[in-house]
Amino acid sequence: MISIAIDAMGGDFGEKPIIKGVIKALETKPFHAILVGNSKILKPLIPKKLEQYIQYEEASEIFSMNEHATDALKNKETTIYKAINLLKEKKVDAVVSAGHSGASMSLATLKLGRLKGILRPAIATLMPNIVNKTLLLDVGANTDCKAENLFQFAIMGEVYAKEIMQIPNPRLALLSNGEEESKGNDLTKESHQLMKKIPNFIGNAEGRDIFNGQIDILICDGFVGNSILKACEGVATAIFHLLKDEINRSFIFKLGALLIKSPFKKLKKHTDWKEYGGAPLLGVNGCVIISHGKSDAKAIKNAIFQAINFSQSHINELIEKELEKYNV
């Protein structure tokens, strides 16, 4: 049975939503959950019938969201440090954390090491499009990139799309400010030339293509990816905020909104990041799923399923193998 270390206390809302997520996941699919945190606080939250699946790893501290990621290696008593350490010692198959994402990344990179040939790991995230989902990477791990980094993100994204998203020939694109090969900044123009070597590369795509179902994977540097991710969250929030404000102005509007509650719900479900669980950290020697700090039980449950799928695949071996094919 797969063992997953869960940083039980690192999220913005403390241990409760995380443990609820673990319970929800266990009710669907059995696995070994190693809860990393203060067992005195955690134990009372676990129902008797699930106790058999749970173990505890004591960790007395939480790495605060205000700390610098670079300090994560210093404090060996934090939940995230101990969780990654369990993976390093091969006592678990995967880690799920809703804690400080920079800390998770630094610890994973430095303690687990990078895959053979990988210069920089990347955080990949799934974004909803009108047909299915688009994998966007990097979304935060690397703010300044070289063309070789973007090329490697492309290889990693492609393997993830094939193995986890089950797309045999994913349409792989490079984010630019125009579809033409001549468009872009210095980094993307150079990256474009490297990515041409990848058979599934379909060329440049624009920001809007994340959502129109025309591509499966979009490659960019972590600064751009993170900015886009947050801007898109912002648009969606603003649209629903403005609409709600208008609807609240009249009884008739409220009645209308009630009648289309179900379409709204479906839309919300389709566009809800909590449905996707978390963002896999690709390129490190292990399986680390980085969850949103504001994860609720559903998000944690889905992150755990993501970790299980990742662990049961051979993504990391395949990334190394794929990378060997290219002389970049």
Added chain:
Amino acid sequence: MISIAIDAMGGDFGEKPIIKGVIKALETKPFHAILVGNSKILKPLIPKKLEQYIQYEEASEIFSMNEHATDALKNKETTIYKAINLLKEKKVDAVVSAGHSGASMSLATLKLGRLKGILRPAIATLMPNIVNKTLLLDVGANTDCKAENLFQFAIMGEVYAKEIMQIPNPRLALLSNGEEESKGNDLTKESHQLMKKIPNFIGNAEGRDIFNGQIDILICDGFVGNSILKACEGVATAIFHLLKDEINRSFIFKLGALLIKSPFKKLKKHTDWKEYGGAPLLGVNGCVIISHGKSDAKAIKNAIFQAINFSQSHINELIEKELEKYNV
């Protein structure tokens, strides 16, 4: 009376929506419209009562969307070349074009010249937020920037916000992947230090802050700005597409949607780029408003009003004056 040269044929949909926009604008506010294009085609579109406001500048060619911006200077017979030339010769106060934006920018920069001290002009665009609007720049003119460029975009954006948006102390922010000063890529970290000299600078902001009403101006390089702009358009389009699909599944849903037609309409109006008209090109010696290639009559009308407001202000003098204050 203010004279505006209008590239009457450069948009994606030909002369009709552009002329309709000119007519709509003239019906609201009198100005001199110099229509640049084939007068034989344009004249029949103008109602008799408005003829007194219209002049024609013959131009036999259209700079195609597929051509390279750098070729714009070569063909002197295009509508955009002739329009910019009228401004250079001071025969008009402003230019509005829905043609090739790169060509407009190249021609404006090279023929009109840059304002004193400005290294690179920038395209600024207004984006709706939940309270009002956020000015985002650059959104496409400069794909590779230095910190000095971003600093100058900040100065130009600030003057625009004060003069045109009528915000006495605009909240000026720098786009980054985190609010902390330490967050960002090499470019933004260096830019942050320069921008600290500007009293209205409130620090870093994230993509989501474009929409939450917390900032008035957001500064970024043209690659990032363009990517964000297009991604945000993509999200909004996807949301309404998915919702429409769901609503069309049942009569009850359609009825509900009908009841909240008015809130949807208000939302659409608030978030519709056509309401904002166009994007001013800041930093060139003149007033050039770049409209969306897909502009309809409303967009052109609003772009014309934007050109009138810009021409009646002293933005360009103020930018030069403001820039002199800083030793960057």
